[in-house]
Amino acid sequence: MEPHDRIHDADDTGAGHASERQRLLAEDLLLLLxxxxxxxxGGEGTLFYVLGGAVLTELxxxxxxxxxxxxxxxxxxxxxxxxAPEDEILRSAWEYSRDKRREVQGMLAAIGPNLRGQLLESLILRGDLTREQGKTFGFIPKTTLSLGDTGRRATLMSRVQAxxxxxxxxxxxxxxxxxxxSASGSMPTLHRELPWENDVINRAKALEAGDWGATAASSAVARTMNAITINAAVAASVAANAANN
Structure with a gap:
């Protein structure tokens, strides 16, 4: 599978070449998780809801x-x-709601399940992650993921930490x-990089609730993304609770 076919923009990071294709927001989210x-x-059991949320957020x-x-x-x-969007993943989601208005949670369930595999392949092809095939006990197939050497994750994490x-x-x-x-429920697994402290949690929850500040997005776009994020969080929470019961 080839990486997504969107053009690198001036704010994107990675290898630093102008010809490099821009990452999707969902790719960056998966890399951070x-x-x-x-x-x-993080959040493997409910991952497709937040990855779907990232796709809708980018749209x-x-x-x-x-x-x-x-x-x-x-x-x-x-x-x-x-x-239609040029990127295949974004285009598929856009076309799904083109002729019929879709409920957010239903749309997340429709577009989300295949995203992990697609996005993971893209991250590996870019070198952001590496994958090694091996065996446990000499015969059980095992796949190991490791961080690549592009520095992409460190750059993204430093922005989130700031x-x-x-x-x-x-x-x-x-x-x-x-x-x-925050919506994924996976922040505790990242506690070494994002301390599980009240100030950090409160800031994350404020962003999850759509309090992005005037410079981040217009009020209309912020409301749209807030609705998407809340629905993704609710869906992920319900699914996680169902899996634990």
Whole structure:
């Protein structure tokens, strides 16, 4: 599978080449949820809800989807504009809500399940993560993930740390990443990098609730992303509780 076909922008980080394709927000989220200490990805059981939320959030940032409140039906997603996104993942989600308004949680369930594999392959192809195939006890297949040498994760984490630990004003993508990490319920697994302390938790929850500040996004976009993040958090929480009972 080839990495996504979006063009690198000036604010993107990675190898630093102008020709490098831009990462999706969902790719960066998956990379941040990867724990280099043990090679695991946080929130595996409910991961597809927050990755789906990241896809919808990116569409909102690009002004390609909007939301409307529909009473008992909850929050509905609708595609905006006539031009489909170039990226395959974004385009698929945009087309899903093009001809019919979709309930947010239903849409997360529809677009989310295949995202982990697609995004993981992209991260490995880029060198952000490496994968090693081996065997346990000499015969049980085992796959081990490790952090690559691109420095991408460290750069992203430093931005999130500046916002959650130091209280810096976030840009829209960093605000979205921090909000989605919070929504995933996986912050405790990242405690070495994001201390599980009241100030950090409160800042993360504020971002999750849509308090991004005036510079991060317009009020309309912030409301859209807030609705998406809340629905992703609720869906992930319900699924996690069901799995534990």
């Amino acid at each position: 990867f724990n280099p200490d043990d090679g695991t990805i 909102a940032l690009n002004d390609q989807i909007g939301i409307e409140q529909a009473g008992l039906r909850g929050t509905l997603v609708l595609s905006v504009g006539d031009e 916002v959650l630990i130091d209280g810096a004003e976030p840009d829209a993508r960093t605000a979205a990443l921090a909000a989605l990490i």
